[in-house]
Amino acid sequence: MDYTRLVVRHVLAVRFQDLPPEAQELARWCFLDWLGCALAGSQEPLGRILAGAVQELGGAPQATVIGHKLRTSTTHAALVNGAASHAQDYDDVHPSMPGHPAASLIPALLAVAEWRGSTGAELLAALVAGYDVQVCVGQAVGTEHYDHGWHATGTIGHLGAAAGAGRLLHLSEEQMVSALGLAGTQAAGLRRSFGTMAKPFHPGKAAADGVLGALLARRGFTGPDAILEGKLGFGQVFSSRFDAEALRAKLAGPPAVLQVAFKRHAACGATHSTIDAVLAMRERGLRAERLAELHLQVYRLAMDAAGKLDPQSGLEAKFSVPFCAALALVHGAADESLFTDAMAKDPEIRTVMSRIRIDVDPSLQYVEAMPVRALARMADGQELREHVELPKGRPSNPFSAQDFRQKFTRLAGTVLPAGSIGEALDLCARLDQLTTLTPLIRVLGNASSRGG
DSSP states (O other), X not given: OOHHHHHHHHHHHOOGGGXXXXXXXXXXXXXXXXXXXXXXXXXXXXXXXXXXXXXHHOOOSOEEOTTSSOEEOHHHHHHHHHHHHTTTSOSOBBTTTTBOHHHHHHHHHXXXXXXXXXXXXXXXXXXXXXXXXXXXXXXXXXXXXXXXXXXXXXXXXXXXXXXXXXXXXXXXHHHHHHHHHHHHHHOOOBGGGTTSTHHHHHHHHHHHHHHHHHHHHHTTOOOOTTOSSSTTSHHHHHSSOOXXXXXHHHHHSSOGGGGOBOOSSSSOGGGHHHHHHHHHHHHTTOOGGGEEEEEEEEOHHHHHHHBOSSOOSHHHXXXXXXXXXXXXXXXXXXXXXXXXXXXXXOHHXXXXXXXXXXXXXXXXXXXXXXOEEEEEEETTSOEXXXXXXXXXXXXXXXXXXXXXXXXXXXXXXXXXXXHHHHHHHHHHHTGGGOSOSHHHHHHHHHHHHHHO
16 A cells, blocks of 8 residues: 555545534644744744854745744744754644654645635644644554654654645645655654754744645655655654554554643653643642652653763753652742753752652653652651543643643743733634634734834
8 A cells, every 4th residue: 555645535525614623623722732832932042043053044934933133035934933842842642653744744734824824614624634644644653753863843843844835735645745755755864863953943844844744846846656654655764664554543543642641741741741740749738958869760762862970961961850849849849940051050959950850760661651659758757649541631631722732821921011922822722713824923913023
């Protein structure tokens, strides 16, 4: 079977109005969650650097760079907005990918939709299709892809961005096959980059390259016609196996957006169960000054993804289980304001980190769960235990509507005035009813006046 063409036909067949109501609702939440992350991330150093770089490079004023007084080409806007949205590592994740589907896909969609005058329903249909692409390919390449050192958000994200951009550009089946081929041959992203600006650069590049692949295919530029399967294809190169049946099964199943996980904390998702466990013990009276030892038993991926034991910067701290545990204990939170270079070296945090012992327990498996067992021993001999299977925000422990709105309000408040935040919330809630994205783009323009 031609699995690349199977994926393409699925992408072209998605219709927003035919989706289950819960999938429609989650698609809107995915967009809102991504937008909040992009607004806040636009003011991070990497967001400002990239905005300055694309301004210097120039480009036709086709799409908006969020949080800056800048309109530029679709590819440049997708690059900056994609990287910015992942700058705080606060964007959504999908356990079956595994990676961050929104950060590579939605900036590509927003740039093309603004340029081409797409409706909100068209954007959301492309969003759902793009999530499906990323998740089904993630299932096909399996955990070996990640184990080999590839960052799926960057590699697989290229394919999702091209598929979504291709939908909004109304590509034919043959053009879409080429768009995926062109995206796949550009795919990159190494896990060695975690804890640096290069990690959020991955989804920015995926978004830009996906748009570029779709734009070229629209003009007749061709690429490999079976990029996913076969000798030297994406599956063979990026993994030790390519499970085509897993890909087909995932495509035939419920929309991938139904299994998206959202982040309560501004750090690598592999730290979230630990943070939740420590916060729960803190509510029961645990304090840093009373702690003699905190013993954490975690699943293997937690330390593979977030095993930095001596983080030297705020970015590195996001990928440190012991730092995140100490931060939660000392400050009772792990939000975006706390992951600073100064906090990474804070003496109180460092003292608590020295009292943390971490073991990888082979019996704790990362499949649907993200289990962590925590045992805190106090100086007076008292012990507290906590077991977290799933952090808040996972499909089986979901965000409420209030959770989404509060997170967006907090993140957007870094660059938008209060009145604009309310307007953005309203527009995103009825995104599928918008005949054009102009009203939302206009609201985002208010961020420019404060974002600089």
